[in-house]
Amino acid sequence: MTITKIKLRNFKCFQDQTFDFDSKIVFIEGQNGSGKTSILEALYFACYLKSFRLCSSRDLVHFEENHFFIGIDFASQQSDFTNQIAVGFKDGKKVVRLNQQEIRSYKEIVELYSIISVVEDDLLLVKGYxxxxxxxxxxxxxxxxxxxxxxxxxxxxxxxxxxxxxxxxxxxxxxxxxxxxxxxxxxxxxxxxxxxxxxxxxxxxxxxxxxxxxxxxxxxxxxxxxxxxxxxxxxxxxxxxxxxxxxxxxxxxxxxxxxxxxxxxxxxHGNAARFFASRGQQKLILFLIKISQGLILADKGKQNIAFLLDDFLTDLDQIVLSKCFFMITELDFQFFLTCPIKSFSDFQDIFQKDYQFTPQIIKI
Missing domain, CATH: 1.20.1050.90 (RecF/RecN/SMC, N-terminal domain)
Incomplete structure (x- = not known):
């Protein structure tokens, strides 16, 4: 099962926007402040009912509005059936529906799918307290x-x-x-x-x-x-x-x-990564830890896992970056990636030539 669509209404910078996804690897390209990270934040919120940033739900509401809505569609590879998650927030209250049936706990959502984020703050796993x-x-x-x-x-x-x-x-x-x-x-x-x-x-x-x-x-x-x-x-x-x-x-x-x-x-290398690993090495360690987390879930029968990589590509050299790309093409997960680099189009040829895979690129 993969995420095929997200609809955002009054969510952060998006007043009314729908994005369709047709690949297991989705690059989201845009200028700083265009809303790239907000799409990842919405995907995360729809799973855990909170942001991966340290902010309240009210902070996610579009300017001068009092509510927001997130809708996500999932397509099954085994059938034509589509699961839908709808999350609404208004007047400090959240309402969550799975296939139009109201649910009370995000446990019911994570049984359907799991989100694993790889964001800048996650580096604290390696170098933090x-x-x-x-x-x-x-x-x-x-x-x-x-x-x-x-x-x-x-x-x-x-x-x-x-x-x-x-x-x-x-x-x-x-x-x-x-x-x-x-x-x-x-x-x-x-x-x-x-x-x-x-x-x-x-x-x-x-x-x-x-x-x-x-x-x-x-x-x-x-x-x-x-x-x-x-x-x-x-x-x-x-x-x-x-x-x-x-x-x-x-x-x-x-x-x-x-x-x-x-x-x-x-x-x-036998030393504490917190002190002795470079920033690029710490990012690689973090990437491998998060990927391994998904692999452990998959080994235990979890099937629908999506990764959100926000500004992850920075600080990795071209060789390591290429190997990371090769890995994600082979893994049976869905990936959503953002990065402040000029254009993801530069990497499209790498995927098509080296990995025989064409990722989706969404330009905002």
Whole structure:
């Protein structure tokens, strides 16, 4: 199933515009401020009901209007049936319909199709702070298992209760603290195991495609860093906690242990990519991570996956860029790409000559 059409009404710079898509690779070409990124933003919003930028839904409404509408059509390769998603926003409320039936959760949408974005801010996955990498892992695992989301919710409740105990007194009741610490420890173990399993899969995919398309002899490694070590029993952990962390927590009145503080390090050429990889290398690592995320979803039966690459082509040399293009022609995903370069037409000959593939180019 592929996205064949998007209709935008009062969405950002578009008052009433329809775009038809007839290829699995779509280049969106235009001057800065023409609305290239807004098309990608609309595709993303229709899946997750939020923007990939840090803005509210009201910020997406066209100037001097109070509502917007996004309509997306999907065509199935197996039949003539077309799925339709319609998203409306007015007076601070969202209304979402799938095939004219109102739905209550974006879970129903992601079961139909998934969007994976590759935008400038995503580089924070490589060079940013731990909270960005934790969020990436937890969102990736959401697609894999809705049960994991429930575990995260349970963890948040336990963490809040435990912090409340720590804030209640400079000398909190140890029996009560121990009860909440045990629950935090147990849930942290579950969350960590899920994250580490996913990271292992991701590392295998990244290196498989790094070798296949880029002929590299080195590996990219992910090293999970946890505050609670898997394998220790709780009583042993509790004794260690009292000796090494209890005073710190009572001083700061918050939890300094748990899965909410974990991180993972991306190693490139044996060094931390955050510090030692160039900007172009960081973009390649990000690209491979995101592609691998889609491949893992596909291995688990997810069929309708679209990638949004916004201004991704900058900072990549011609050789790496050509290999990235070759990869996306072979992958069974749909791609939407924007870039501030003068014209995508320059690449059309490359696709036709080297890859025997003609992408669609939309000029705005």
């Amino acid at each position: 731990p909270d960005v990498r934790r969020l990436f892992l937890d969102q990736a695992l959401f697609f894999d298992s809705y049960d994991f989301v429930n575990k995260l919710k349970q963890y948040k409740q336990v963490l809040d209760n435990r912090n409340a105990v720590l804030k209640s007194s400079s000398m909190p009741n140890l029996d009560i603290l121990k009860v909440w610490t045990r629950q935090l420890w147990e849930l942290s173990i579950v969350i960590q195991k899920n994250r580490m399993t996913y990271l292992n899969l991701l590392e295998q995919k990244v290196n498989e495609y790094l070798k296949k398309y880029f002929n590299e002899t080195f590996f990219i490694n992910f090293e999970y860093k946890s505050k609670i070590k898997i394998g220790s029993d709780f009583d042993t952990f509790w004794d260690l906690y009292l000796k090494s962390k209890y005073q710190e927590e009572t001083r700061f009145s918050r939890s300094v242990i748990g899965a909410h503080l974990d991180d993972f390090i991306i190693h490139y």
